[in-house]
Amino acid sequence: MNYEVHKSPGVTTIALKGRMCFSDHAVFRDIIGNFDLPPGESVVFDMGGLELIDSSGLGMLIIARDESKKRQLEFIIENPRTEVRRLMDMAKFNRFFTIRP
Amino acid sequence: MPGDDSSKIPDAVQGVSPAPSASVEPSSGGLPTGSSLYGIDLTIPLHDRRILIADSSPFSRKTLTRFLSWFGVTDVVFAKDGKDVLDRVNEIGANLILLDTNLGSLTGIETCRLLRATPAGRDVPILVQTTSHSDQTRARCFQAGASDVISKPVNPGELIARVGYHLERRAMISELKTFRERIEQDLAMARAMQLALIPKPERVAAVTRPREFRIDFHFESCNEIGGDLWSLHEIDDDRLGILIADFSGHGITAAINAFRFDALVSRRTATERADPGAMLTGLNDELCEMLPFGQYCTAFYGVLDRGERTLCYASAAQPNPFITDLAGAIATLDGSGPFLGCWPGEAYDNRKQPLGAEGFLFLYSDVLTESPDRNGVVLEERGLEALVRDAARSEAPLKTLLDRFAAPRRHPYHDDLTAVWVAWP
Numbered sequence: 001m002n003y004e005v006h007k008s009p010g011v012t013t014i015a016l017k018g019r020m021c022f023s024d025h026a027v028f029r030d031i032i033g034n035f036d037l038p039p040g041e042s043v044v045f046d047m048g049g050l051e052l053i054d055s056s057g058l059g060m061l062i063i064a065r066d067e068s069k070k071r072q073l074e075f076i077i078e079n080p081r082t083e084v085r086r087l088m089d090m091a092k093f094n095r096f097f098t099i100r101p
Numbered sequence: 102m103p104g105d106d107s108s109k110i111p112d113a114v115q116g117v118s119p120a121p122s123a124s125v126e127p128s129s130g131g132l133p134t135g136s137s138l139y140g141i142d143l144t145i146p147l148h149d150r151r152i153l154i155a156d157s158s159p160f161s162r163k164t165l166t167r168f169l170s171w172f173g174v175t176d177v178v179f180a181k182d183g184k185d186v187l188d189r190v191n192e193i194g195a196n197l198i199l200l201d202t203n204l205g206s207l208t209g210i211e212t213c214r215l216l217r218a219t220p221a222g223r224d225v226p227i228l229v230q231t232t233s234h235s236d237q238t239r240a241r242c243f244q245a246g247a248s249d250v251i252s253k254p255v256n257p258g259e260l261i262a263r264v265g266y267h268l269e270r271r272a273m274i275s276e277l278k279t280f281r282e283r284i285e286q287d288l289a290m291a292r293a294m295q296l297a298l299i300p301k302p303e304r305v306a307a308v309t310r311p312r313e314f315r316i317d318f319h320f321e322s323c324n325e326i327g328g329d330l331w332s333l334h335e336i337d338d339d340r341l342g343i344l345i346a347d348f349s350g351h352g353i354t355a356a357i358n359a360f361r362f363d364a365l366v367s368r369r370t371a372t373e374r375a376d377p378g379a380m381l382t383g384l385n386d387e388l389c390e391m392l393p394f395g396q397y398c399t400a401f402y403g404v405l406d407r408g409e410r411t412l413c414y415a416s417a418a419q420p421n422p423f424i425t426d427l428a429g430a431i432a433t434l435d436g437s438g439p440f441l442g443c444w445p446g447e448a449y450d451n452r453k454q455p456l457g458a459e460g461f462l463f464l465y466s467d468v469l470t471e472s473p474d475r476n477g478v479v480l481e482e483r484g485l486e487a488l489v490r491d492a493a494r495s496e497a498p499l500k501t502l503l504d505r506f507a508a509p510r511r512h513p514y515h516d517d518l519t520a521v522w523v524a525w526p
Binding site: 022055056058059060062063066089090091092095096 | 347349350351394395396397399417418420436437438439440443444
């Protein structure tokens with residue numbers, strides 16, 4: 001998985017690309033490094049470039065949500081592709097995450 | 102001359118180089134304790150290593166021995182020619198072999214090649230010494246399996262640096278090999294333990310026969326051990342509970358979680374076992390306490406009731422199971438639900454499905470829908486449904502299905518595979 005960080009006032013957008021899998025724990029730790037933000041700001045995971053997510057990847061999203069909560073950030077998931085969205089729907093992520101189509 | 106050179110540093114005769122500088126010249130046959138030639142640091146102690154020197158010149162043998170002794174190598178064994186090396190390599194058990202290219206009738210290069218074909222010589226570092234500087238000769242040495250080539254005259258610093266390097270490399274490889282063997286043994290035991298958690302065919306038969314169900318199952322891990330699990334729960338004469346679960350991640354972490362999960366499942370009360378929603382709610386609460394954040398499991402628990410002719414079930418993000426509906430058509434059950442172990446206090450609802458006079462329920466882990474074939478295409482639910490439909494018409498549906506699934510795919514799969522096919526008349 002690769003990622004790019006885009007900053008605008010109050011909003012940090014992290015665009016994820018490729019596959020979010022078991023082997024991406026180190027990359028994911030780097031991504032979490034970008035959550036060092038003032039309370040009240042937003043972190044957006046733009047998942048439009050994410051082709052695939054596995055069970056470990058879904059676990060990373062849960063950790064990202066938890067990390068945001070601890071830092072009082074708003075955590076938003078954006079643009080998941082159909083297959084990724086299907087897996088999130090299976091786990092009823094819409095009840096725990098803000099997901100924008 | 103050979104025989105009286107024990108205190109002298111040899112000259113560059115018979116292919117052996119002059120001594121190192123005076124400041125590091127050894128006294129009484131060895132370097133001062135803890136010192137090193139030219140500051141070469143030996144990362145491993147050499148005193149317990151045995152080196153076999155195959156060199157036809159007594160002078161060279163003596164000189165090489167002395168160089169080695171400066172660095173603490175005292176266990177040196179000699180062979181007089183290539184045949185002698187091959188005859189005794191097994192018995193000597195050297196940690197490293199120094200071969201001269203000029204070894205009489207059998208050349209050093211040929212000896213090296215033959216050594217590599219023996220069990221004792223296959224992995225041992227072999228350093229070939231040669232007076233030839235031609236690229237071709239040196240390449241032939243490597244082709245014959247030499248670990249390294251040393252030019253004659255041999256310089257003590259270079260000799261010991263190379264000997265040290267190859268001994269260290271060999272020690273690391275052998276340590277890794279030992280470590281790997283131990284891990285493999287541990288994993289094999291863990292795997293046996295994991296298989297012991299899964300219902301045995303005899304128990305499956307004993308539990309299902311009186312209730313007029315028939316169950317076929319398949320269980321395999323992509324690594325030595327994995328995070329899948331399934332179990333059967335007898336409730337009363339009519340009712341049978343079936344649980345299938347799949348932990349996030351692979352390998353040891355997932356397997357340890359599967360063991361802990363099995364312990365939690367065995368602690369469920371009779372009331373919970375009869376009530377799938379309560380079962381998953383209870384398991385979720387305990388898993389939330391137990392699992393590190395970000396680890397979770399997907400699960401499906403269903404109670405088949407022969408009396409009421411229903412399946413009552415609850416699900417936590419398990420792939421949608423297939424079932425025959427009242428009209429005899431293949432339908433999918435709603436497997437969606439929050440992961441177990443992530444959301445404390447989450448309540449899982451019961452869903453109900455009527456059972457036709459005859460039919461089947463097929464539970465499976467997501468590897469069946471997500472594992473790519475050789476063209477990178479995954480079945481997804483629709484593709485699996487087609488396989489299920491065809492398999493249902495065959496004598497042995499589960500075998501038929503898995504054979505057809507396996508044919509275009511590389512084995513082992515990228516994830517653990519559990520598949521349970523329950524049929525009723």
